[in-house]
Amino acid sequence: VRNGSTRDPRYRKGYERPRNVLSLHDIEEFNGNFPEFTRPKNVGSFSLDVHRNYQNDYSELRYLSMPPETSNSGSCKVRFDLRKGVSSVIEKDGESIRQKMLDDLLTWILQERKAEHPSIVDCNHPLKPLLVEFVCYRGLLTMLLSTPYESQENWTILATRFQNSIYFWQLKDNRRNEYNSNPKQQEMSIWGFKFEQYLCASSPEASPNPEEQLNTNAEFCCVLKARIGGHPLLYGAEVDAVTKESQPPFTDLRNFVELKTNRHISNERQHVSFKRFKSMKWWAQSFIVGIPKIVVGYRDDDGVVSRLETMDVDHLRKQSNDWWKSNICMNFCLQFLKFVKECIPKESNPNAHFIFEFDAMSRVITFRNEAGEAGNRNLLPSWYIQSMEN
Numbered sequence: 001v002r003n004g005s006t007r008d009p010r011y012r013k014g015y016e017r018p019r020n021v022l023s024l025h026d027i028e029e030f031n032g033n034f035p036e037f038t039r040p041k042n043v044g045s046f047s048l049d050v051h052r053n054y055q056n057d058y059s060e061l062r063y064l065s066m067p068p069e070t071s072n073s074g075s076c077k078v079r080f081d082l083r084k085g086v087s088s089v090i091e092k093d094g095e096s097i098r099q100k101m102l103d104d105l106l107t108w109i110l111q112e113r114k115a116e117h118p119s120i121v122d123c124n125h126p127l128k129p130l131l132v133e134f135v136c137y138r139g140l141l142t143m144l145l146s147t148p149y150e151s152q153e154n155w156t157i158l159a160t161r162f163q164n165s166i167y168f169w170q171l172k173d174n175r176r177n178e179y180n181s182n183p184k185q186q187e188m189s190i191w192g193f194k195f196e197q198y199l200c201a202s203s204p205e206a207s208p209n210p211e212e213q214l215n216t217n218a219e220f221c222c223v224l225k226a227r228i229g230g231h232p233l234l235y236g237a238e239v240d241a242v243t244k245e246s247q248p249p250f251t252d253l254r255n256f257v258e259l260k261t262n263r264h265i266s267n268e269r270q271h272v273s274f275k276r277f278k279s280m281k282w283w284a285q286s287f288i289v290g291i292p293k294i295v296v297g298y299r300d301d302d303g304v305v306s307r308l309e310t311m312d313v314d315h316l317r318k319q320s321n322d323w324w325k326s327n328i329c330m331n332f333c334l335q336f337l338k339f340v341k342e343c344i345p346k347e348s349n350p351n352a353h354f355i356f357e358f359d360a361m362s363r364v365i366t367f368r369n370e371a372g373e374a375g376n377r378n379l380l381p382s383w384y385i386q387s388m389e390n
């Protein structure tokens, strides 16, 4: 260890690593053992209806309904036209969703805190504070897990500390911009939802109805609790479907599936591209919530799905080992959480915001102390803060 260490400026005597920067220059630094990660527990759920209103029920839960001719391995030939009815789709309003920030998850937290035996708060403390260190949506965790291998897209995370927890929100959604960049891209962003409609039913007895008008506002959200390297996290995740054999309540997401569309992979270049980039994002999104299977619909450029395949999330990881490593993803995520805890003062105002920015070009994450508001409103609304203080 001593040998060569003097050549590395970080270990020179008296040198202190700058505290406001987390570097991703050498991702081998994160190539240690996979950190401790407890199986994500499903601690609750809620629905968002077609008007995007919060519902404390299972109304938007969907059941996976594979075609009867599906093989034991979960593959099948089909003909799903993803453009069907696209002109009459009611699309969710991205801007108003961004305005709501964490509000739906916060509503769930307050509701759970009032329950008889709340599992997420410290009932021995007079204020009944949350028992978790971090609160966020799953998409943000997927993004963090992918960051060691991200070379194109920057991100900005807004964080606020309140009581013993840090709340995260992704400020800019680059993916959304990319989708909205042209009408063709916009149409394609609906295809994924149309695909769900072909395979999902509203009850275990019902069949999918692709004739129904599609409204992308509706979703079913699970709330999960897990620990990474000893740090407890609470996160909300929109989930696609559960298998017909299982009924609520769910203790974890082992019976849920993720649905994905993908263009047919027909040559070596596309195959490598899938293993290098897409497989990592797919793995990260499902692994972090404990979903074991992905049902993939392979489509052509005209939006016609002709084949279904069921992929094992863990197999996806194994077959891509030459391109990305899951321990690097998770160790980086853990280091980022530690970095955030170090950066944000323990006694900080719940209306103060702290900014973490990843620059893909320079491969560093920088921390900025942004006093007061960032954007139009605070991350934590006053109704949440007041309720938690009573």
Ligand code: A3P
Binding pocket: 173, 175, 176, 179, 188, 189, 190, 191, 192, 193, 195, 240, 259, 260, 261, 262
């Ligand atoms: P595909 O992933 O099959 O393309 P998810 O797979 O995460 O459940 O998302 C469902 C679908 O939403 C996606 O299906 C895609 O069509 C669409 N989608 C995902 N992220 C999006 C974004 N940032 N903007 C617009 N549409 C998006």
Ligand code: MG
Binding pocket: 238, 239, 240
């Ligand atoms: Mg989804």
Ligand code: MG
Binding pocket: 240, 258, 259, 260
């Ligand atoms: Mg999906």
